[in-house]
Amino acid sequence: MNYHLANVHPEAKIGKDVKIEPFATVMKDVVIGDGTTIAPNAVIMDGARIGKNCQISPGAVISNNPQDLKFKGEQTYVEIGDNTIIREFVTINRGTSSKGKTVVGSDSLIMSYVHIAHDCIIGNNVILGGYTGLAGEVTIDDWAIISSSLVHQFVRIGCHSMVSGGSLVRKDIPPYVKAAREPLAFVGINSVGLRRRNFTNEIIADIQEMYRLLYQNNMNNSQAIEYIETHINPSAERDIIVQFVRDSKRGIMKGYMPE
Numbered sequence: 001m002n003y004h005l006a007n008v009h010p011e012a013k014i015g016k017d018v019k020i021e022p023f024a025t026v027m028k029d030v031v032i033g034d035g036t037t038i039a040p041n042a043v044i045m046d047g048a049r050i051g052k053n054c055q056i057s058p059g060a061v062i063s064n065n066p067q068d069l070k071f072k073g074e075q076t077y078v079e080i081g082d083n084t085i086i087r088e089f090v091t092i093n094r095g096t097s098s099k100g101k102t103v104v105g106s107d108s109l110i111m112s113y114v115h116i117a118h119d120c121i122i123g124n125n126v127i128l129g130g131y132t133g134l135a136g137e138v139t140i141d142d143w144a145i146i147s148s149s150l151v152h153q154f155v156r157i158g159c160h161s162m163v164s165g166g167s168l169v170r171k172d173i174p175p176y177v178k179a180a181r182e183p184l185a186f187v188g189i190n191s192v193g194l195r196r197r198n199f200t201n202e203i204i205a206d207i208q209e210m211y212r213l214l215y216q217n218n219m220n221n222s223q224a225i226e227y228i229e230t231h232i233n234p235s236a237e238r239d240i241i242v243q244f245v246r247d248s249k250r251g252i253m254k255g256y257m258p259e
Contacts, residue, residue: 047094051082059089066093066118081106088112095119158244162190171253175240176207185256186215215255
């Protein structure tokens, strides 16, 4: 293979119809899927596993060492799914011995200057707005949208949620909600996003009722979850919300309390 003016290690595994533009660097232990484009000055380092039809923009650095003092040079990876767009100057660090890999799913958009630290797990169809910073071991579930924000380590952000720009995310954000204000709080469900993804009015109404029970009553979270299980119609959405709250290790964000 002849990639004019690019620095491509001869042992890198490059798929069909891959375009590697001048002054890009691709190191030895790299796999790049069919149809992917690597733009000028992007650096793809050892441990990168990039899917098909991805776009890696100028200045992006994929699979550099984690910024974690516990890292001792163990073999770890970055995995990026198919059809994902990585914009200018994004940095995605590879994993540590904790999880062994950092993952970005398929059909996602990672905008310019985003940083994804070691051992983060990003789902499919996720959008990370420019300048978002994820600390280590953050989990973001499918279809979440995070505007330019900073996310504390070990936080989990639920599916179909939306986080307002400029947010400081210190607690887990449950599925299907909107998060805004400072300190970050529940400000409603992401009804516009849910309708765009063909959630029925009945399911949206059930989601609204579940969060009314969680955030607008005198029950604690455990009591609210028990009530939801016994009084809300069974559905995949109900089970996802219940399990998310039960699994939360940092605790979920609070409801908005007007002054």
